[in-house]
Amino acid sequence: MNNFPSKLVEEAVNELSKLPGIGRKTAIRLALHILRKEPSHAQNLGNAIIDMRNNIKFCTSCHNVSDTDVCHICANPYRDKSLICVIEDVRDMLAIENTGQYTGVYHILGGVISPMDGIGPENLNINSLVNKIANNTVKEIILALRTTIEGDTTNIYLYKKIKNNDVKVSVIARGVAIGDELEFTDEITLGRSIVNRTPYETLIID
Amino acid sequence: MNNFPSKLVEEAVNELSKLPGIGRKTAIRLALHILRKEPSHAQNLGNAIIDMRNNIKFCTSCHNVSDTDVCHICANPYRDKSLICVIEDVRDMLAIENTGQYTGVYHILGGVISPMDGIGPENLNINSLVNKIANNTVKEIILALRTTIEGDTTNIYLYKKIKNNDVKVSVIARGVAIGDELEFTDEITLGRSIVNRTPYETLIID
Numbered sequence: 001m002n003n004f005p006s007k008l009v010e011e012a013v014n015e016l017s018k019l020p021g022i023g024r025k026t027a028i029r030l031a032l033h034i035l036r037k038e039p040s041h042a043q044n045l046g047n048a049i050i051d052m053r054n055n056i057k058f059c060t061s062c063h064n065v066s067d068t069d070v071c072h073i074c075a076n077p078y079r080d081k082s083l084i085c086v087i088e089d090v091r092d093m094l095a096i097e098n099t100g101q102y103t104g105v106y107h108i109l110g111g112v113i114s115p116m117d118g119i120g121p122e123n124l125n126i127n128s129l130v131n132k133i134a135n136n137t138v139k140e141i142i143l144a145l146r147t148t149i150e151g152d153t154t155n156i157y158l159y160k161k162i163k164n165n166d167v168k169v170s171v172i173a174r175g176v177a178i179g180d181e182l183e184f185t186d187e188i189t190l191g192r193s194i195v196n197r198t199p200y201e202t203l204i205i206d
Numbered sequence: 207m208n209n210f211p212s213k214l215v216e217e218a219v220n221e222l223s224k225l226p227g228i229g230r231k232t233a234i235r236l237a238l239h240i241l242r243k244e245p246s247h248a249q250n251l252g253n254a255i256i257d258m259r260n261n262i263k264f265c266t267s268c269h270n271v272s273d274t275d276v277c278h279i280c281a282n283p284y285r286d287k288s289l290i291c292v293i294e295d296v297r298d299m300l301a302i303e304n305t306g307q308y309t310g311v312y313h314i315l316g317g318v319i320s321p322m323d324g325i326g327p328e329n330l331n332i333n334s335l336v337n338k339i340a341n342n343t344v345k346e347i348i349l350a351l352r353t354t355i356e357g358d359t360t361n362i363y364l365y366k367k368i369k370n371n372d373v374k375v376s377v378i379a380r381g382v383a384i385g386d387e388l389e390f391t392d393e394i395t396l397g398r399s400i401v402n403r404t405p406y407e408t409l410i411i412d
Contacts, residue, residue: 053248
């Protein structure tokens, strides 16, 4: 769409459409919405974006986004520092935290190894993980990456880097999702869930 | 999702998720994308939003968004000021401009009459349209509102307000979309396209 009625709107639409998943039509809709609202709304939105980017810190221990040098999970004395869950990004952390089932700390890799996307081990936070483990205070590493070829490749790479240390390496359980019916579960998942069957007693939660 | 790792991120996510069609998960994805990009990117985005909202003007003639008091379409001496196309908002103008088929000017209503949404005639730019017509320089009004009950209601309301003036009132053609197959066209559209059939000669464009 050319012939924009206003350079100001055009500029805002151009910037908004740089965001992922936001095309030109959506960007126009967002810009018109912002124009209909109070100026304070635009001010808050714009400042929140700029403030976040300028003042954000990354936790020196787990690479989580944080307002302080060490994030609130790593700084929490009640979290088990000997248990580290390796995840791709902050969203995975939010999802796991929401379950209320995890009391250890995290290590954010920043992605998975994906030669197709030009992401090699050197682009991920792997060295800092290996160094943490070399300190001998870590008892278990839980690999919680996506269950794709890229995720599995990264799991193997990490396992080889870690295995010489005295640390248990586990991977999150894969199987039939709770609430799913067997006939609609894909064959690979169903096959694995039979091969990797677990003792019934593990299902009984006190 | 609670327990956000950073107040800065939380604030940006809260503001982003106030935008239409952007839920909390999408807002988190956008915030993480902004964090991965250069700070200048966030700066440009934030400033473009604030600048647009603070400095935008609305055309005193057609209510279009504009950087000047009169928009570039109303200010263009080659546009036919005696032909006014009545539309809901700026997006409709962009869509019609893109066709390259229209040489008149626009009048932006700001919506359609919709009692369900609490929008009455007093909330729309109707008086300024009636005043423009009363000046006797307008020859034709094209009603180009959405083809729904609300749009039709608004068309009737406008027609009653305008009809006593010496002005032609027309409505954009409704019928089978070009490229559509008849069997997939809804009955109401197909029925109307037969009742309101047009002479074959009108299809021949020189």
